[in-house]
Amino acid sequence: MDFSTNVEGIIDEIDLEKTYDKSILKFRFLNEITYYEKKRDHTKKYYDGFRFIVTTGSILLPAILSMGQMDPNKLPKNFDMISYWASWTISLMVTASNGFLQLFSLDKNYFSYSMVVEQLKTEGWQFFGLSGKYEDYDNHQQAYKVFSKSIESIKRKQVEQEFSNGKGENKKKKFDFQGEMKKFNDQQQKTIENVRSEIQSSVNTSLTNKLNESIPTQKIDESIKIDIVDDKQQEEKNEEK
Numbered sequence: 001m002d003f004s005t006n007v008e009g010i011i012d013e014i015d016l017e018k019t020y021d022k023s024i025l026k027f028r029f030l031n032e033i034t035y036y037e038k039k040r041d042h043t044k045k046y047y048d049g050f051r052f053i054v055t056t057g058s059i060l061l062p063a064i065l066s067m068g069q070m071d072p073n074k075l076p077k078n079f080d081m082i083s084y085w086a087s088w089t090i091s092l093m094v095t096a097s098n099g100f101l102q103l104f105s106l107d108k109n110y111f112s113y114s115m116v117v118e119q120l121k122t123e124g125w126q127f128f129g130l131s132g133k134y135e136d137y138d139n140h141q142q143a144y145k146v147f148s149k150s151i152e153s154i155k156r157k158q159v160e161q162e163f164s165n166g167k168g169e170n171k172k173k174k175f176d177f178q179g180e181m182k183k184f185n186d187q188q189q190k191t192i193e194n195v196r197s198e199i200q201s202s203v204n205t206s207l208t209n210k211l212n213e214s215i216p217t218q219k220i221d222e223s224i225k226i227d228i229v230d231d232k233q234q235e236e237k238n239e240e241k
Contacts, residue, residue, distance in 0.1 A: 002037070003121060004030040010128055014140045021144060029151055033120050036158075040113035047106040050097040057094035061087060109162075116158045123150050 011025050067075070068083050076082075101107060126132035127147040130140070137143040 002034075004034050007124065007128075014128070016144065017141055024148070028148075029120070029124060032151070032155060033117060033124075036113050036117045036120070040110065040117060043106055043110045043113060046104075047101070047110045050101050050106065053097040054094050054101070057090045057097075061090050061094070064090070112158065112161060116154060119154050120151065123147065123154065 007030060008026065011022050011030075014022065014025075016022055064083050064087050068080065126134055127140070127143060130137060130143065133150075134143040134146065137146075
């Protein structure tokens, strides 16, 4: 028995104030699960078939080509023609199968449908058991609107992803010119301030060094001046005598 058949009896036993709420659960929730299960199984057949061809062909092709390197006397008659056409056929099948996988996005669709089915089932079991995100509700009537909103959200995300080729959640962000210019200006301002501080510190250091160098010289000059004055005074005294 499939999921829908098993859950249909559970829905009939749920206490809901309005009778059509149960009908909505059946025709919206259960039908969505059945719909995506069919799409998943349909995609899975083609996905598994093409993947089988690609994997098997990738194994057989090198084996056939390596057999052609053997001694021709030990090979069957017309083996070169057989190996040529076999290699050509296998290569064509592998290339075509891989191309169909990429063209119809069978791998992405299969994984996407499988994820949606499991998300819907998980959401349903949490609602039926009032567990998980519904554990704070006293009964199913209180959790009904939240559950319906969650189901529609899962459905909407799947539709967006399907019609945007699997890029619904990975849209490129728009380039924020004003924001980038502001960041650039801030970086330039910081750089200028750092350069100014370095220049100021180097200037202060050089001035300090020059002052320290000039102080001893001034002292020597003053001592020389004192000696000269003393000599002159001594000469004047001698002349007076």
